[in-house]
Amino acid sequence: MISASTTTRSQVIRIGPAEARFEGWCERCLDDPTPQSLGLRWLRVDGELPLEVDAGLTSCRRGHRIAVRRLGRLTDAA
Ligand SMILES: [Zn+2]
Numbered sequence: 400m401i402s403a404s405t406t407t408r409s410q411v412i413r414i415g416p417a418e419a420r421f422e423g424w425c426e427r428c429l430d431d432p433t434p435q436s437l438g439l440r441w442l443r444v445d446g447e448l449p450l451e452v453d454a455g456l457t458s459c460r461r462g463h464r465i466a467v468r469r470l471g472r473l474t475d476a477a
Contacts, residue, residue, distance in 0.1 A: 425459035
């Protein structure tokens with residue numbers, strides 16, 4: 400009945416400028432009642448993004464795409 404555009408909503412996990420590891424939750428899995436039986440552990444998304452990379456792409460354990468964006472850097476030395 401609720402036709403929110405959750406199917407096209409893009410997920411983004413933000414990571415600090417000096418962090419190589421990121422973690423977050425899959426919002427699509429949170430919206431889906433199924434994983435409640437699997438446990439919150441399944442909603443958790445984590446991984447690594449090399450410091451020299453500003454953006455990446457990951458996915459939750461069920462395959463939902465999640466973008467990873469690095470926040471503004473303190474230094475931008477080349
Ligand atoms: Zn998911």
